[in-house]
Amino acid sequence: MGKTISEKILSHASGKDAYAGDLVIAKIDAAMTHDGMAKLVIEAFQEMGGRQLWDPSRVAVVIDHVAPSAYESFSKVHKMMRRFALQQGARFYEVGSGICHQLMIESGLVSPGGLVVGTDSHTCTYGAVGAFATGIGSTEMAAVFLSGKLWFKVPETLKIVVDGKLPPMVFPKDLILKIVGTVGADGATYKAVEYGGSAVKALGVEERLTLTNMAVEMGAKTGLIEPDEKTASYLASLGHKPQQGFKSDEDAEFVDELVLDAEDLEPQVACPHAVDNVKPVTAVEGKEVDQVFLGSCTNGRVTDLREAAKILRGKHVKKGVRMIVIPASRRVYKQALKEGLLEVFLDAGCAVCNPGCGPCAGGHQGILAPGEVCVSTSNRNFKARMGSDEAEIYLVSPVTAAVTAIEGKITDPRRLLKEA
Amino acid sequence: MVQTGGRAWKFGDDINTDYIIAGKYKLSITDLDELSKHTMEAIMPDFAEKVQKGDFVVAGRNFGCGSSREQAPLVLKRLGVAAVIAKSFARIFYRNAINIGLPAVECADTDEIDTGDLLEVDLTRGTVKNISKRKVYMIKPLPPELWKILSEGGLVNYVKKHGRLPW
Numbered sequence: 001m002g003k004t005i006s007e008k009i010l011s012h013a014s015g016k017d018a019y020a021g022d023l024v025i026a027k028i029d030a031a032m033t034h035d036g037m038a039k040l041v042i043e044a045f046q047e048m049g050g051r052q053l054w055d056p057s058r059v060a061v062v063i064d065h066v067a068p069s070a071y072e073s074f075s076k077v078h079k080m081m082r083r084f085a086l087q088q089g090a091r092f093y094e095v096g097s098g099i100c101h102q103l104m105i106e107s108g109l110v111s112p113g114g115l116v117v118g119t120d121s122h123t124c125t126y127g128a129v130g131a132f133a134t135g136i137g138s139t140e141m142a143a144v145f146l147s148g149k150l151w152f153k154v155p156e157t158l159k160i161v162v163d164g165k166l167p168p169m170v171f172p173k174d175l176i177l178k179i180v181g182t183v184g185a186d187g188a189t190y191k192a193v194e195y196g197g198s199a200v201k202a203l204g205v206e207e208r209l210t211l212t213n214m215a216v217e218m219g220a221k222t223g224l225i226e227p228d229e230k231t232a233s234y235l236a237s238l239g240h241k242p243q244q245g246f247k248s249d250e251d252a253e254f255v256d257e258l259v260l261d262a263e264d265l266e267p268q269v270a271c272p273h274a275v276d277n278v279k280p281v282t283a284v285e286g287k288e289v290d291q292v293f294l295g296s297c298t299n300g301r302v303t304d305l306r307e308a309a310k311i312l313r314g315k316h317v318k319k320g321v322r323m324i325v326i327p328a329s330r331r332v333y334k335q336a337l338k339e340g341l342l343e344v345f346l347d348a349g350c351a352v353c354n355p356g357c358g359p360c361a362g363g364h365q366g367i368l369a370p371g372e373v374c375v376s377t378s379n380r381n382f383k384a385r386m387g388s389d390e391a392e393i394y395l396v397s398p399v400t401a402a403v404t405a406i407e408g409k410i411t412d413p414r415r416l417l418k419e420a
Numbered sequence: 421m422v423q424t425g426g427r428a429w430k431f432g433d434d435i436n437t438d439y440i441i442a443g444k445y446k447l448s449i450t451d452l453d454e455l456s457k458h459t460m461e462a463i464m465p466d467f468a469e470k471v472q473k474g475d476f477v478v479a480g481r482n483f484g485c486g487s488s489r490e491q492a493p494l495v496l497k498r499l500g501v502a503a504v505i506a507k508s509f510a511r512i513f514y515r516n517a518i519n520i521g522l523p524a525v526e527c528a529d530t531d532e533i534d535t536g537d538l539l540e541v542d543l544t545r546g547t548v549k550n551i552s553k554r555k556v557y558m559i560k561p562l563p564p565e566l567w568k569i570l571s572e573g574g575l576v577n578y579v580k581k582h583g584r585l586p587w
């Protein structure tokens with residue numbers, strides 16, 4: 001019987017002929033933790049009697065959630081992480097390096113066909129380059145730190161096929177919001193999601209990362225895209241020699257298949273307070289906003305900044321509105337600097353912050369007051385996530401975010417096409 | 421393993437990890453006792469204050485969706501919650517709960533349970549007894565691999581006791 005990418009990777013990593021439903025013990029290729037969880041990981045590792053990491057070269061320790069630290073409590077966590085990582089010889093990413101997921105992709109620790117775990121639910125992002133990657137808790141991570149192994153239930157795969165071409169002003173973020181709205185917040189629980197079709201193939205790797213990033217918003221264990229020449233050349237451009245990876249067999253078994261036509265898609269928005277509360281932007285047009293956030297592991301890459309800068313060039317953010325721009329990594333920051341994108345943002349009146357998670361998970365750099373409305377390019381709009389439980393978060397594409405910042409109210413970016 | 425004498429605290433579907441413990445607290449407070457005071461704050465502000473040791477959290481579908489933060493099951497355990505009973509769980513929360521020794525119990529009939537109902541959970545028999553309503557509901561048995569971990573009080577305790585990981 002044929003196999004899916006997930007079945008192949010977990011078979012390879014466990015040395016078993018594994019199919020969906022099987023429980024396997026698999027070897028981990030790389031592991032990541034960040035400052036939101038590292039304290040619990042290190043404490044559990046020590047409590048389990050851990051002295052040495054199973055393989056420090058495969059472990060990344062990242063300071064990104066509250067970076068630089070905004071509280072003494074977190075300064076202590078950072079100090080503990082720094083000491084641990086340096087002592088162990090792990091790969092350590094200091095304040096200002098960027099968001100863990102972006103760094104994992106850039107680091108070469110993630111390769112097609114690899115098995116990667118992180119103490120973060122958006123670890124599923126790495127499937128955009130054909131790795132099986134998933135979020136785990138801190139106690140399990142301590143066990144991985146000790147042994148380099150973990151148990152997995154091989155997931156069934158939900159296939160999502162998107163054919164056609166995305167219309168103007170419609171972006172991969174709109175596509176994934178539409179998908180999450182259709183599948184629902186628990187529609188893919190315990191499953192892997194594999195994205196395919198001509199519209200997905202046409203996307204660059206940076207854009208594919210936006211699709212896999214939000215797989216967990218449907219409950220999925222991971223999101224996957226078959227690796228191709230684009231994957232290889234993207235990773236090569238970062239200085240890595242990628243493995244070839246796996247493709248799903250023609251006769252592989254999928255639990256379900258969702259088929260979408262890209263041509264029909266409009267700009268989308270996830271409305272408060274659930275990621276699957278998705279509507280076309282037109283349904284909430286005119287809603288006044290207080291803050292616009294461009295960044296996060298969903299939409300903080302150069303492609304995203306470029307698209308937003310195109311809109312903001314020569315324009316200014318509406319009076320009374322603040323726009324916060326946070327590149328996903330130092331590499332992204334430097335590239336944006338080189339292309340003059342940061343200057344566009346600065347001239348438009350944006351606050352450009354150092355690489356990291358910023359306000360995405362409510363740590364710092366843009367906490368919302370009661371009654372405030374934030375339009376964000378990130379991946380979650382849960383009540384209280386970015387501050388007050390009386391604030392509202394709307395999730396959109398970088399272009400919808402930029403147009404909204406200029407207008408001061410939620411705006412369909414296709415209006416620009418009509419004006420032109 | 422029997423948990424007796426607990427009251428139910430009833431929640432709905434899709435209770436995400438930001439509701440259980442919001443990011444703004446998780447990313448500023450590292451002391452678990454302090455952190456647990458904000459449990460469920462956005463959706464049930466007096467929960468942390470009123471919940472008693474041995475009580476149960478009861479919910480609908482997809483409990484614990486969102487972040488992989490282990491602080492979510494940890495604050496519930498710290499407040500004395502004896503088990504979470506839900507129609508279904510998000511996968512990371514489920515693994516985390518078992519790994520810290522907090523029973524996560526799948527039960528299809530949670531619609532029949534209301535806040536204040538007196539419950540008794542028997543993990544060995546696989547039942548939830550609703551003493552207030554004189555009813556018994558079945559729970560989905562835990563896979564043996566996870567039972568091994570839960571019955572030792574979680575993964576850290578397992579390793580301490582056996583000197584090795586269960587796998």
Ligand code: SF4
Binds near residue numbers: 099100122298360361
């Ligand atoms: S950017 Fe947001 S979603 Fe991504 S890792 Fe950071 S806090 Fe999590």
